Amino acid sequence: MPTDETVVETxxxxxxxxxxxxxxxxxxxxxxxxxxxxEGILEVDVYVNAPDDADADAEDVADEAARTARDAVDELFADDADADADADADTAESDSAGHQTESGDTDAA
Structure with missing residues (x-):
């Protein structure tokens, strides 16, 4: 699970x-x-002050920036969950591999 600091920075x-x-x-x-x-709750507030004659509307850019920030955090948690699932699958594979007994016979676990 990502740390709170990693979530905020992301x-x-x-x-x-x-x-x-x-x-x-x-x-x-x-x-x-x-x-x-x-406590698992993400809050993102974005304020942008740009000239009125700029190509992009500051309020729209601020909204998009906040949405993108939330999406990035969602992706961070999804990547972390995928990594955990991969680690669990690797552990399950090694647990189910055959184990050799002292006589040299293979004992499937």
């Missing part, structure tokens, strides 16, 4: 990635990405 990086994919850094007057993850 969400924040994803949100910032969206902001700077939509705007040149010089266009952004101010932005704030606030991420909390407590």
């Amino acid at each position: 969400a924040a990086e994803a949100a910032e990635g969206v902001i700077f994919a939509r705007y040149k850094q010089s266009e952004v007057t101010d932005f704030d990405v606030t991420v909390t993850f407590e």
